Amino acid sequence: MSKTVVVALGGNAILQSKQEGTYENQLNNVKTSCKFLAKLVTEGYKLVITHGNGPQVGNILRQNEEAEEVVPPMPMDVLNGESQGFIGYMMVQSLLNELKRLGHETSVVNLLTRVQVSKDDEDFKDPSKPIGAFYSEEEAKALADERNWNMKEDANRGWRRVVPSPKPIKILEAQAIKDLTEAGHIVVCCGGGGIPVIRKEDGTYEGIEAVIDKDRSGYKLAEEVNADIFMILTDVDNVFINFGKPDQKSLEKLTVKELESYMNAGHFSKGSMGPKVESALNFAKRASSTSIICSLEKVDKALRGESGTIISENMTGGKQHTGGIRLHA
Ligand SMILES: Nc1ncnc2c1ncn2[C@@H]1O[C@H](COP(=O)(O)OP(=O)(O)O)[C@@H](O)[C@H]1O
Numbered sequence: 001m002s003k004t005v006v007v008a009l010g011g012n013a014i015l016q017s018k019q020e021g022t023y024e025n026q027l028n029n030v031k032t033s034c035k036f037l038a039k040l041v042t043e044g045y046k047l048v049i050t051h052g053n054g055p056q057v058g059n060i061l062r063q064n065e066e067a068e069e070v071v072p073p074m075p076m077d078v079l080n081g082e083s084q085g086f087i088g089y090m091m092v093q094s095l096l097n098e099l100k101r102l103g104h105e106t107s108v109v110n111l112l113t114r115v116q117v118s119k120d121d122e123d124f125k126d127p128s129k130p131i132g133a134f135y136s137e138e139e140a141k142a143l144a145d146e147r148n149w150n151m152k153e154d155a156n157r158g159w160r161r162v163v164p165s166p167k168p169i170k171i172l173e174a175q176a177i178k179d180l181t182e183a184g185h186i187v188v189c190c191g192g193g194g195i196p197v198i199r200k201e202d203g204t205y206e207g208i209e210a211v212i213d214k215d216r217s218g219y220k221l222a223e224e225v226n227a228d229i230f231m232i233l234t235d236v237d238n239v240f241i242n243f244g245k246p247d248q249k250s251l252e253k254l255t256v257k258e259l260e261s262y263m264n265a266g267h268f269s270k271g272s273m274g275p276k277v278e279s280a281l282n283f284a285k286r287a288s289s290t291s292i293i294c295s296l297e298k299v300d301k302a303l304r305g306e307s308g309t310i311i312s313e314n315m316t317g318g319k320q321h322t323g324g325i326r327l328h329a
C-alpha cells in the first residue's frame, strides 16, 4: 500500500519577505511549490497538504484595517477563512495543472477547516505568531506606537506584527479529511493552521481572533490521517543548532531524544523553528513514523534520505545523509 505523506508548506513559500505580495508573485510561488509537490504524487505517495498563511493573513488584516472607514472590517477568524480560500484555490488549480502536464489525472480538493483551540491558551497573553510584512526596528516601534500593534523580532530577519497563536486541540473536519484521503483525493486542508474556534458549554462553536501555527496543526493532521511521514517544508535545507552564529551546525539524521535535547537547550526560536521542531518531535514519537524538516526544493531528495533534518525513533544517527532510511512510497 502506498505511504501517506502530510506536507506542511510554509507561508513564506507562497510569499517571500522581499516580494511585494501581488497576485502574480503569489501565484508564481504556488505554481513553483506545486511542481515539487507533484513529484510526490507521481512517485506514488498519498498526499495531504497544509499550508501557512502568516504573510497573507497579515496583509488581509492590514487591508481590513486600512479600509475600515469604508468597509466594515471582519474578525481574524474570518480572515483566516479568506486566506484558506485564496491560497487553497491557487494550490488546487496549480497542482491539478502541473499533474495534467505530467499526464497524471487525479482529484485535488481544498477543504475549509476549523480547528478547536482554548480561549485560556497562554498565547493570548503573550502573542507569538509573526504575520504580515517585515519591518526595521525603527519602523516597528513607530507602528507599535501609532497603531497599537504588538511587534516582535522574528528570528533575526526583522520585526513583525505578532498575534495570539493558541495550540490546536482538535481538527473539527478530521473525519471528512480522512474520508477524502482514503477515497484517493489529494486534500488541501487546515490552511493557515485552521480557522480558530472555541467550544462553548452548550457544545456549539464560535470563532476567536488568532492565527494557529500550521506546523502544530500539521502534526494533528498527520496523526488523524495516520500518515507515515510528516514533512515540514520551509526555506532552509535543515534545522540548525546555534542558528545564525559562526558555529551553526546543520542537523541531518537524528533520534527523537537527540533533537529533544537540542530543543531543551533553547536552540529553536518561538515564532519560527520552535513550533516546527516541537511538531516534528511529536509525530516522530509515534511507532513507525518519520518527520522531516527540509526545503521545498529538496523534498524528493529528503524522501530518499539525502537531504533535510530527518527524525525518527529508530534512527541510527550519523552526520552524513546516506540514503539508508526506507521512506519509499
Ligand atoms: N534553529 C534554526 N534552524 C533553521 N532555521 C531557523 C532556526 N531558527 C530560526 N530559523 C528561521 O526559521 C525560518 C523558517 O521559519 P518560518 O519563517 O516560520 O517558516 P515557514 O513560513 O516556511 O513556515 C528560517 O527561514 C530561518 O530563518
Ligand SMILES: NC(=O)OP(=O)(O)O
Pocket: 009, 010, 011, 012, 051, 052, 053, 054, 055, 130, 191, 192, 193, 211, 212, 213, 214, 215
Ligand atoms: N499559520 C502559519 O503557521 O503560517 P506561517 O507558516 O506562514 O507562519
